[in-house]
Amino acid sequence: MDIQQTFEKYIKIFEAHSPQLKAAESELVFETRLKAFEKFKKYGIPDHKDENYKYAGISEICSQDYEFSLDSRNALVDLNAYFQCEVEDMDTHVVLLSNGEYYQNNKPIESLTPGVIVCGLKEAKLKHKDIFEKYYNQYASESDDGFVALNTMLADDGLFIYVPKNTKVNKTIQLVNLTHGFGNKNIFKRNLFIADKNSELSLVICDHTLNNSNNFVIDVTESYAGENANLQYHALQNEPNKSGVINSHFIKLDRYSRVNSHVLSLHGGIIRNNLFTKLAGEFAEANLYGLNLTDREQRIDNFTFIDHLVPNCTSNELYKGILDEQAKGAFAGRIIVRKDAQKTLAYQTNRNLCLTPEAKMRTKPQLEIYADDVKCSHGATVGQLDESAMFYLRQRGINSKEARLMLMFAFANDILLKINIDPLRERVAGLINARLRGEFSDCSHCLMNCHTKN
Amino acid sequence: MLVIKNLHAEINGKKILKGINLEVKPGEIHAIMGPNGSGKSTLSAVLAGKEDFQVTEGEIYYQGKDLSELSVEERAKEGIFLSFQYPVEIPGVSMINFMKTAVNEQRKYKKLPAMSSGEFLKYMREMKDLVELKSDLANRSVNEGFSGGEKKRNEIFQMAMLKPKLAILDETDSGLDIDALRIVANGVNKLKTPENAVIVITHYQRLLDFIVPDVVHVLYEGRIVKTAGKELAYELEEKGYNWIKEELGE
Numbered sequence: 001m002d003i004q005q006t007f008e009k010y011i012k013i014f015e016a017h018s019p020q021l022k023a024a025e026s027e028l029v030f031e032t033r034l035k036a037f038e039k040f041k042k043y044g045i046p047d048h049k050d051e052n053y054k055y056a057g058i059s060e061i062c063s064q065d066y067e068f069s070l071d072s073r074n075a076l077v078d079l080n081a082y083f084q085c086e087v088e089d090m091d092t093h094v095v096l097l098s099n100g101e102y103y104q105n106n107k108p109i110e111s112l113t114p115g116v117i118v119c120g121l122k123e124a125k126l127k128h129k130d131i132f133e134k135y136y137n138q139y140a141s142e143s144d145d146g147f148v149a150l151n152t153m154l155a156d157d158g159l160f161i162y163v164p165k166n167t168k169v170n171k172t173i174q175l176v177n178l179t180h181g182f183g184n185k186n187i188f189k190r191n192l193f194i195a196d197k198n199s200e201l202s203l204v205i206c207d208h209t210l211n212n213s214n215n216f217v218i219d220v221t222e223s224y225a226g227e228n229a230n231l232q233y234h235a236l237q238n239e240p241n242k243s244g245v246i247n248s249h250f251i252k253l254d255r256y257s258r259v260n261s262h263v264l265s266l267h268g269g270i271i272r273n274n275l276f277t278k279l280a281g282e283f284a285e286a287n288l289y290g291l292n293l294t295d296r297e298q299r300i301d302n303f304t305f306i307d308h309l310v311p312n313c314t315s316n317e318l319y320k321g322i323l324d325e326q327a328k329g330a331f332a333g334r335i336i337v338r339k340d341a342q343k344t345l346a347y348q349t350n351r352n353l354c355l356t357p358e359a360k361m362r363t364k365p366q367l368e369i370y371a372d373d374v375k376c377s378h379g380a381t382v383g384q385l386d387e388s389a390m391f392y393l394r395q396r397g398i399n400s401k402e403a404r405l406m407l408m409f410a411f412a413n414d415i416l417l418k419i420n421i422d423p424l425r426e427r428v429a430g431l432i433n434a435r436l437r438g439e440f441s442d443c444s445h446c447l448m449n450c451h452t453k454n
Numbered sequence: 455m456l457v458i459k460n461l462h463a464e465i466n467g468k469k470i471l472k473g474i475n476l477e478v479k480p481g482e483i484h485a486i487m488g489p490n491g492s493g494k495s496t497l498s499a500v501l502a503g504k505e506d507f508q509v510t511e512g513e514i515y516y517q518g519k520d521l522s523e524l525s526v527e528e529r530a531k532e533g534i535f536l537s538f539q540y541p542v543e544i545p546g547v548s549m550i551n552f553m554k555t556a557v558n559e560q561r562k563y564k565k566l567p568a569m570s571s572g573e574f575l576k577y578m579r580e581m582k583d584l585v586e587l588k589s590d591l592a593n594r595s596v597n598e599g600f601s602g603g604e605k606k607r608n609e610i611f612q613m614a615m616l617k618p619k620l621a622i623l624d625e626t627d628s629g630l631d632i633d634a635l636r637i638v639a640n641g642v643n644k645l646k647t648p649e650n651a652v653i654v655i656t657h658y659q660r661l662l663d664f665i666v667p668d669v670v671h672v673l674y675e676g677r678i679v680k681t682a683g684k685e686l687a688y689e690l691e692e693k694g695y696n697w698i699k700e701e702l703g704e
Contacts, residue, residue, distance in 0.1 A: 386542070386544075388542045389542050389544045391502075391504055391526065391542075392541070392542040392544065392596075393544070393547075393552070393556075394525075394526040394527045394530065395502050395526055395527075395530050395535075395536050395538075396530055396552070396556040396612060396616065397527050397530035397531040397556050397559045397563070397616070398527060398552075398555050398556055398559055399527045399559065400525075400527065402555060402559070403527075406547050406552070406555065407544070407547070409546070409547075410544065410545060410546025410547045411546060413546040414545075414546060
């Protein structure tokens with residue numbers, strides 16, 4: 001397979017499945033698919049010739065064929081039994097997605113705050129039509145990204161969360177993406193998270209792959225933070241070595257809202273994260289944090305786009321990466337401060353450690369500022385471990401391996417400190433520590449990764 | 455304890471030490487003085503095992519062991535401690551974690567069980583008091599944002615924690631005011647026993663008022679050109695280093 005063949009494959013898939021899709025949803029939603037289909041035909045699959053996808057390794061992902069299916073690929077066994085959250089003291093509402101579908105045997109969420117809706121996206125299309133149609137694809141439709149169009153035309157399910165006005169969800173909602181079964185799977189997930197006016201929502205999203213296949217995951221998530229809403233988003237990416245993940249997150253912030261996004265890429269084959277953030281109401285604040293730990297032949301590519309549309313908004317962006325062995329990484333951080341967005345504060349930092357001469361990191365800050373009364377800064381570094389610090393630690397009797405680990409952990413630590421949920425932060429600290437030690441981050445039942453480790 | 459024979463060392467092909475001979479016995483305090491660029495800091499780095507420097511000739515024996523066979527961390531665990539002229543700031547590594555790791559690595563080396571957190575914290579408190587270290591420094595990242603004086607005091611605190619057999623104080627007096635100097639020197643003196651030894655590297659005699667040496671050496675152009683008792687330090691203070699140069703016929 002190559003990119004062109006993959007492109008043609010998806011065209012055929014859509015044509016073959018569109019009657020089935022059409023029959024199961026409203027005209028409006030299906031029209032959204034048709035528009036996305038046109039867009040996909042126009043823009044295609046972005047490859048290395050596309051400046052934004054230059055280093056993402058898409059042709060490598062597309063060299064394989066993946067099985068697509070609209071039919072339920074839900075497990076025959078009880079997935080609830082496979083997954084028990086091992087985050088100690090972490091009291092969450094757990095929701096499982098099974099190969100991208102809302103798991104039909106999800107345990108009912110006990111004592112969920114009244115008014116809050118947590119269900120499958122497919123279900124929301126019909127059951128919560130008004131809310132769904134008000135938000136679905138509103139921000140994502142602005143994108144010209146071929147993968148976003150592809151997801152919009154083919155994705156059928158995912159997670160839907162709605163938090164009504166003046167409501168605080170009593171616990172963090174934890175979404176677990178379980179991948180299982182035989183064969184290389186093509187998984188399309190579509191999540192829609194809405195935190196209405198004055199509401200609060202905290203989310204943790206993690207991946208658990210139970211099979212030993214190469215999967216290609218194409219996800220789109222849209223998050224809408226209403227006026228004065230508070231949204232905390234934590235994604236723990238943990239995919240097998242041979243997987244390909246294209247993940248696009250669209251966050252729209254209304255006035256006085258605050259969104260913290262933490263994207264922690266702990267393990268993966270080829271990961272591409274797109275993060276689109278639109279500050280659409282005054283005094284909104286977006287804090288975007290990223291940490292990636294890569295080694296072997298892994299690739300990580302973070303593309304972030306922050307759009308300051310209106311005055312008095314703040315964005316803080318801090319992304320850090322540690323690349324070992326032959327890992328390759330890229331960061332592109334685009335910030336646009338529109339003409340009207342006076343008094344904008346926009347700060348961007350990207351720091352990277354390359355531990356071997358073979359590890360490669362490319363970083364590209366891009367600031368476009370059209371307003372004249374703003375404070376913006378950006379900084380990007382790619383470096384090695386501080387030799388003088390290494391000597392200092394070793395002189396106190398700490399062996400090189402341990403000293404390296406201490407410095408790497410310290411490097412990752414300031415991203416860790418941004419996590420506000422204490423048990424989660426401790427758990428992630430443990431995962432990072434294990435990961436840096438080369439022990440697999442044995443995040444509960446991720447059997448797959450334990451095998452590939454050897 | 456330490457025997458240095460005809461030590462030659464260079465960095466990037468530049469010869470810095472050109473035949474050093476030195477013997478330090480347990481219980482002794484040696485001062486090494488000398489003008490800028492004479493090789494004082496190179497000597498301390500070479501003793502600590504810093505890989506940037508190549509030993510091209512000569513030998514260093516420490517407690518009967520050939521030091522060239524030991525890595526930086528092994529030398530440290532054998533009891534060689536270097537108080538840095540410029541202590542390194544390490545953001546994100548807490549003093550507690552740093553010292554706990556260092557103390558337990560040393561204990562492991564000596565086949566002693568690791569200290570529990572409780573024991574460790576108690577020990578740390580005692581050592582902090584011993585060297586008069588302000589308590590909040592221990593709760594911060596290693597040297598991060600410390601003033602010059604705090605950094606030097608932190609070096610002596612680490613020395614107290616690790617109880618070295620041979621401590622090398624590389625210009626520990628630089629950047630210290632008289633009060634800080636006194637505190638640092640008090641710490642060193644309190645840690646002094648008949649079994650351990652100290653090498654004090656300094657420009658000035660000032661520190662030697664507080665840490666009184668048994669022997670004073672003058673290092674000049676990579677060699678020790680003069681060795682005498684503590685009175686030599688006063689003579690240098692009074693006459694400067696030109697007097698040595700004249701004596702050497704330069």
